[in-house]
Amino acid sequence: MNLLGAMVKEPFMPSELVQLKIRLPPDARAFIRAEALENASSQNSEIVRAIRGAMKAKGPAGAATPPSHEHVLPSKGKDNDHSNQ
Numbered sequence: 001m002n003l004l005g006a007m008v009k010e011p012f013m014p015s016e017l018v019q020l021k022i023r024l025p026p027d028a029r030a031f032i033r034a035e036a037l038e039n040a041s042s043q044n045s046e047i048v049r050a051i052r053g054a055m056k057a058k059g060p061a062g063a064a065t066p067p068s069h070e071h072v073l074p075s076k077g078k079d080n081d082h083s084n085q
Helices: 026-038 043-058
Strands: none
Touching: 026 043
């Protein structure tokens, strides 16, 4: 539900969403807060809106491609175990 109590369909299932912790300069944080207040939305929604706007501006040629499986990190084993460092 949104702030007005209306049902809002999320575009993704919660299991499809990724949580990301970011550090922002104070002016960027203030901008996001102000936009969220102005648009009666969450700060998260404003960050997603900004990213989607940048993605749209780049067009299909600038779209990110899913990572290939060729760049998978090596599995932990005797030779690769760095847990005791």
